Amino acid sequence: MISIIIPAYNEEQQLPGLLRHLEATSSGYVTEILIVDGGSTDGTAEIVQKSSNAKYVSSAKGRAVQMNTGARNAKADILYFLHADSLPPQNFDSLIVNELRKGKKAGCFQMKFDKNHWWLNLMGQFTKVNHITCRGGDQSLFVEKCLFNEIGGFNESYKVYEDNEIIRRLYKKKQFTVIKSWITTSARLYETMGVWNTQWLFIEIYWKRRRGASPEELYSHYYKRLSS
Template sequence: MISIVIPCKNEAENIPPLIDEIAEHLGDRDIEVIVVNDGSTDNTAEVLTGEAAKRAFAVRHLRHDASVGQSLSLRSGVLAAAGDVVATIDGDGQNDPKYIGPLVDKLLEGGPAIGIACGQRIKRKDTKLKQLSSRFANWLRGSILNDKTRDSGCGLKAVHTDIFRRLPFFNGTHRFLPALVIQEGYDVVAIDVLDRPRRFGTSNYGILDRGARGALDLFGVWWLKRRRHKMPVVEEIPYD
């Protein structure tokens, strides 16, 4: 089973078309959709009630009593997931669900050495300022962490559930998933994905506040990398 985790805050208008596309591209697979409602103040709850009633696959609604951000929303979804693989996608519609299947296939084709498959956005639809800040952040992160992806901020990812649950969670985890997976002893694969403009609403994340938090998080992940021992191969020896 693939557990598709969608963190969202005030994305009621974007949810139905996004789930329509998931049904179109993944309706023949064993899936569940977990929408993590991060303290929304719109009618997200009512929209999800309607979506759950009409879908052939499970549409689950996890609600936070207060907004805690994207990373902890992913954590809630991952801990609740019933699938062997977790696929993540943003709730604003900028990520195209047609790439979820190829990401999962790329992950599984890589065998046990591969821990995560990442989407890498091309033809970005954000403002020029946001594109430039993202490009610089990705260059800096890649230079320091060597995390084998040029776009760790893309919301489209596929990760083995058991590996995902072993990762440290903090306010910013979602920007460093490839590096954290590498620290667990696994490798990273990636595919290019086309970016899309947001359908409805406005972004819940700003450039300056995200940049300040990201710099601190980058130092923290670098520290974890420096302090982490090489992961050993563990073998249980049977008694004669």
């Protein structure tokens, strides 16, 4: 069975549609949906508390912290980390269970954006490739809970790039797979910053990490660019 863990901060616009989508597309393997809230100031908490298929979990702010909090509260043996603005494919839970049965203890889906732009479409095609350089948090992440605990969960010193950091450790375990079905994620950051500015920011973060930048340096650079 699967525990879905969704870190949230001011996601009142995204959550109603996501919860309806999860209910409509799951095939019976989902034990619980945990919305781990990092102190939202909008209606996020109220939406979850009124929902019949989600549980509200309060947490300190920070996606890595929130996802670890969700994992500690999860009841199932399979953890599925999902961003609030990403919609997994039909029967996503049975697709995940099938990979576990094949011996793959971690993985993600192929990803496409909800915006039709040639560059974003091309980036989506690269997510078919099972290589660390093609990974990102918007593709979601499933991992067997025992393996998650074995590697120490998310590194909470990372306020950005936390998904890529844990995925890199999972690749070292040689357990990672890419499910050949599409998850659809929002291009809202690309729409806010512009496609090329956003892509350049991600390239900068990637190379700074490759050259040994600390989590604090990555965070500082990321938010400096966001606010510029």
